[in-house]
Amino acid sequence: MTFAEKPEGNRSLVDEKQQYLGARHQANGKPGASGKARLSARQEAKDKCDLPRKSLNMYTWQEIQRHSQETDQWLVINRKVYDVTGWADRHPGGRQVLNHYAGEDATDVFRAMHPDPDIVRLYLKPLLIGELAPEEPNQERNKNSRLVEDFQELRKTLETMNLFNANLGFFFLHFGQLLILEALAWVIVWHFGSGWLVTIFISCLLTVAQAQSMFLQHDMGHLSVFKKSKWNHLMQKFVMSHFKGLSTKWWNNRHFQHHVKTNIDTKDPDIDVGPLFIVGDLTPVEHGKNKIKYIDYEKQHLYFCMVAVPLLMPVCMNLESILEMYRRRYWEDIAWVNSFYIRYFITFGPFYGIFGTMVLIYLIKLLESLWFGYVSQMSHIPMKISREENQDWLSTQVLATCNVEQSFFNDWFTGHLNFQIEHHLFPTMPRHNYHKVAPLVKSLCAKHGLPYVNKPMLKAFGDIFRALKNSAALWKEAYCTHPEI
Structure with missing residues (x-):
């Protein structure tokens, strides 16, 4: 099935939607080249998983919710019940991702995180144990079914408009930027020598390359930029491990947890910042009541500037990546990461020595840390941080994220992650399409009374400090007003 080509010019999204929804099948009914590739992959998966169908049992939500332990994990996708307990350790996104949704409806998160879910569904067949009883609703009873249906309808519309299709030229342009910056840095130091002014200048060039490579590898981890997943895998290894010196598997396992349970305490590793920091409204009060004081939390917004941001990349993330690689024996990642250091010693060793x-x-990673630290935190720390509430996908992501106003500089500086709401709702959507989706998401949020937060960049940066100071104030009030136990 193919759709009409996307119209050129400045037509509205409404016009595009009407055109795409009105498109017809090709006359011969045959899929295009990309369709053949998908069918081939699906056939390969089907050959591997074509097992006899089990008799399906009927389950209620109450029964399913009892299977939410690490040793007993059931989840629901499109009313089908799957026992994923034995599959968790082999899950490419990490076992914790499945554990976080055990006992819940995972329909929307499943669709959000898999570029081609039709293939994955074939691998799910051996895990199928039943389905929801006919009288049971599609989602848990605490969820707004109308909101869920509207969001799923929006996704179908965006798929029909081909907004999940990647523009190869966009990604190769960004990849070319990295190669040019790396080559230019070497040419400059070769021509002008290794003086301190030259060193500072090439450090800035290489910092830009490092920051932009983080955004590019992020794409390869989420999208089907290439028709074959092995090329996405290889490209992410090259950019993340060879260009940045970090483990790809470590990053994916950590990052996917962040996406599926954004800003959920104990489940999102990006807000697991203790004991140096306390964030949100709940943890500070608990720490205060229990007289927990690892540091002077009243000054945590200053520690964030002086300690957390400068050391995020060169110390925290590098050490965490190294420990995970060797602990889990990620031999492929170890080889790729070693190639990063070998390349730097071959390229710059003759000028600077070992x-x-x-x-x-270290200087490059320090500068990148300042850049990436603010970009990654401005959209989450100031937003709602809570314990598990088992909300619908749309509400969870919109309440935990915010956008930064669009401009040419903001788009480039943040790698288009200034559209953080759209990125979290549709992780497998190419970032060059976020601005097209934003008006439709904003309209849906307005319909259901959800806040759609869009800020200037400087205000977004400032809100990080204001959120940290507010959490510190909650801690101090609880610490001072509750007697020691």
């Missing part, structure tokens, strides 16, 4: 090259790498 120690000087290590200092150069």
